[in-house]
Amino acid sequence: xxxxxxxxxxxxxxxxxxxxxxxxxxxxxxxxxxxxxxxxxxxxxxxxxxxxxxxxxxxxxxxxxxxxxxxxxxxxxxxxxxxxxxxxxxxxxxxxxxxxxxxxxxxxxxxxxxxxxxxxxxxxxxxxxxxxxxxxxxxxxxxxxxxxxxxxxxxxxxxxxxxxxxxxxxxxxxxxxxxxxxxxxxxxxxxxxxxxxxxxxxxxxxxxxxxxxxxxxxxxxxxxxxxxxxxxxxxxxxxxxxxxxxxxxxxxxxxxxxxxxxxxxxxxxxxxxxxxxxxxxxxxxxxxxxxxxxxxxxxxxxxxxxxxxxxxxxxxxxxxxxxxxxxxxxxxxxxxxxxxxxxxxxxxxxxxxxxxxxxxxxxxxxxxxxxxxxxxxxxxxxxxxxxxxxxxxxxxxxxxxxxxxxxxxxxxxxxxxxxxxxxxxxxxx
Numbered sequence: 102x103x104x105x106x107x108x109x110x111x112x113x114x115x116x117x118x119x120x121x122x123x124x125x126x127x128x129x130x131x132x133x134x135x136x137x138x139x140x141x142x143x144x145x146x147x148x149x150x151x152x153x154x155x156x157x158x159x160x161x162x163x164x165x166x167x168x169x170x171x172x173x174x175x176x177x178x179x180x181x182x183x184x185x186x187x188x189x190x191x192x193x194x195x196x197x198x199x200x201x202x203x204x205x206x207x208x209x210x211x212x213x214x215x216x217x218x219x220x221x222x223x224x225x226x227x228x229x230x231x232x233x234x235x236x237x238x239x240x241x242x243x244x245x246x247x248x249x250x251x252x253x254x255x256x257x258x259x260x261x262x263x264x265x266x267x268x269x270x271x272x273x274x275x276x277x278x279x280x281x282x283x284x285x286x287x288x289x290x291x292x293x294x295x296x297x298x299x300x301x302x303x304x305x306x307x308x309x310x311x312x313x314x315x316x317x318x319x320x321x322x323x324x325x326x327x328x329x330x331x332x333x334x335x336x337x338x339x340x341x342x343x344x345x346x347x348x349x350x351x352x353x354x355x356x357x358x359x360x361x362x363x364x365x366x367x368x369x370x371x372x373x374x375x376x377x378x379x380x381x382x383x384x385x386x387x388x389x390x391x392x393x394x395x396x397x398x399x400x401x402x403x404x405x406x407x408x409x410x411x412x413x414x415x416x417x418x419x420x421x422x423x424x425x426x427x428x429x430x431x432x433x434x435x436x437x438x439x440x441x442x443x444x445x446x447x448x449x450x451x452x453x454x455x456x457x458x459x460x461x462x463x464x465x466x467x468x469x470x471x472x473x474x475x476x477x478x479x480x481x482x483x484x485x486x487x488x489x490x491x492x493x494x495x496x497x498x499x500x501x502x503x504x505x506x507x508x509x510x511x512x513x514x515x516x517x518x519x520x521x522x523x524x525x526x527x528x529x530x
Contacts, residue, residue, distance in 0.1 A: 143173045143424045147413070148191075148198035150184040151177070154382055158440050162431050173424050185209075192418075199419040200429060203248070205409045205480055207240060212484035216247045217415040222426055223249065227433075233474055236448040239410055239482055249433040250410035250448045252441035255473060256309055257406070258399075259376040259384065259464070262392040264289065264301070264369060273373070275397040275472050279338075282308075282399035286348040289372035303348040305365060306375025309398045310335040311405030311478035317493045317514075322483030323522065327493055328515035331402060336500050336507035338401075352501050363387050378445040378470065385463055395464040397473050408477035410448065411441075446470040485525065492517040 149159050156179070163175045178198055180187050185206050191197055192215060203210065210216065223229065223246050229237065232249060240248045258273070265272055270288045273281070286303030293300055310316075315332035318325060326332075342349035366374050367388050376384065376395065384393070398406050413432040415425045431437065438447035439456055447453040453471050460467050480486060496514035499505035505513070 141172075143421050144176065145173060145200060145419075145421060145425055145428060146176045146178055146198040147200040147202075147428070148178040148180055148184075148188055149202040149413075150181060151179040152181055154444075158437065161440075162437060163428075165436075166428050166431050170424070170427065173428075175428065195418070197416045197418045199416055199421060199425045200413050201416055202411065203240075203414050204254075204411050206486065207247075207412070207414075208242065208482035208484050209486055211242050211247060214417060217417045217419065217422055217425075218245045219248060219415060219426065219429075220244075220246045226430070231449050231451045233448050233450055235474075235477060236410055239479055240412055240414070242482070248412040248414040248429065250412040251432045251437050252411045252444070253408060253446040253448055253477070254378050254410060254444075255406045255408045255446065255470065255477060256375060256377050257395045257397060257469060257473070258306075258373050259366065259393055259395050260373040261366065261369065261371075262394055264372045272394070273396040273399075275466070275469050277396070277399045279308075279312075279399050279401045283346065283348070286342070286373065287346060290348045292347075297347075299347070301369060302350055302371045304342060304373045305349060305371035306373075307339050308335070308375075308401070309405050309407050309478075311407065312398050312401045312403060313338070313405070314402040316478075318481055318483070318489050318518065320481045320483075322481060322485060322489070325515045325518040325522070327496075327518065328511040332511055333507040335401075336497065336510065340500060340507070366393075367391060381444050381464070389463075393463065394466045395469050396466060397469050397476075404473075404476035405478055406473045406476050408479045410479070411445075442467075446474065450474070485521075488521060489518055492521060 147159070147163070149155070151159055159177055163177060167173055167175060184202075188198070188201060189210075192210075192213075197215070201210075201216070227249065233253070236250050236253055237246065240246060240250065260273060262272060265285075268289060270285055273285060282304075289301065289303035290299050291301040292298065310332065313331045313335035315329060315335045316326045317332075318327070343351045363380075363383065365371050397404070413429050415422060415429055419425045433448070435449070435452050438449055438452045441447065442453070442456045442460075447456060453474075457468050457471055480490065483489070493514050496505075496510045496517065499513075500507050500510045
């Protein structure tokens with residue numbers, strides 16, 4: 102008898118490497134206590150990977166909810182580290198939270214029957230036409246809608262406008278190409294003393310592989326796509342930015358690595374850098390004295406941005422599905438989406454347009470997020486995502502470390518992924 106992959110790996114993880122996490126998970130699992138009723142009130146447990154920036158949002162939602170639903174009390178279970186592992190432990194221990202935050206690993210949980218099918222409730226009570234169809238599809242498996250995201254994360258490029266103006270180089274625009282990107286990166290790289298170590302790099306980070314048309318795995322999770330000309334070019338360009346064109350720091354440059362991404366950008370050591378939308382509040386705070394903005398990823402073979410999303414889903418094991426659904430709705434409502442727009446794109450396009458029209462401040466080009474809505478490429482929502490991406494990352498890391506060429510690395514990744522998929526198919530027979 103074979104355990105399903107996620108449970109098999111969880112068991113090995115807990116037994117051999119993470120007994121302390123198991124113990125912590127059991128403590129967390131006991132936090133909920135008797136979740137049926139307390140003093141005549143319905144008790145719900147909401148698990149979230151909250152941090153200091155998102156904690157006020159979660160607490161605000163819960164406080165507003167219990168004001169209008171006095172028969173319900175809500176316990177927020179904050180799990181800032183090892184979130185997915187700890188929630189898995191709670192589920193395996195038959196003490197799942199009533200409502201569960203989910204992101205990129207949604208399908209890995211959904212494949213195990215963890216979530217309540219909300220299709221009928223959503224169909225009857227939600228104006229689905231207002232939501233970005235692609236964002237809805239991220240929480241849909243075999244026609245069943247398990248939830249609606251309240252925020253879309255993506256990557257973009259931040260740039261220092263003051264440095265561009267001083268150099269007389271035009272600002273990047275959302276419709277720029279790879280050639281335009283490389284031209285600006287070269288013109289914004291400054292090696293004043295000619296020692297081969299620029300005082301100012303044109304770019305720090307990496308370009309999005311989907312802009313090259315490169316993908317790791319098919320959307321159905323059945324075919325490896327990593328060993329393709331598009332992926333090899335994406336990896337080669339990533340290396341050439343540092344090795345050939347010298348517009349980006351080398352990965353092994355200890356002086357560069359000693360500085361965090363934002364300090365490096367803030368100190369004017371990089372004119373452009375890759376950024377993720379969840380870090381926008383951090384940029385606004387730490388780079389407040391700078392004149393900076395954001396711009397979409399350049400088009401290479403196509404327009405492309407990595408994307409993910411966040412949603413609150415209802416546990417299939419909750420004893421209070423109606424109350425859990427009512428709280429769930431609060432998270433994809435207008436108020437929360439406008440709050441989360443400070444760190445991503447609202448999935449509700451009406452809300453996104455309203456926010457964009459009223460927005461004042463940094464980044465001035467917040468509309469770049471809205472413009473990117475038709476070029477979002479999330480990692481496929483498949484049940485074995487973690488294993489596949491681990492195999493890909495293990496091989497591709499050899500490229501950045503100069504241990505393998507892109508061709509060699511992708512042959513290795515393809516073989517490893519195909520072998521993994523073959524073994525999975527055998528176990529299903």
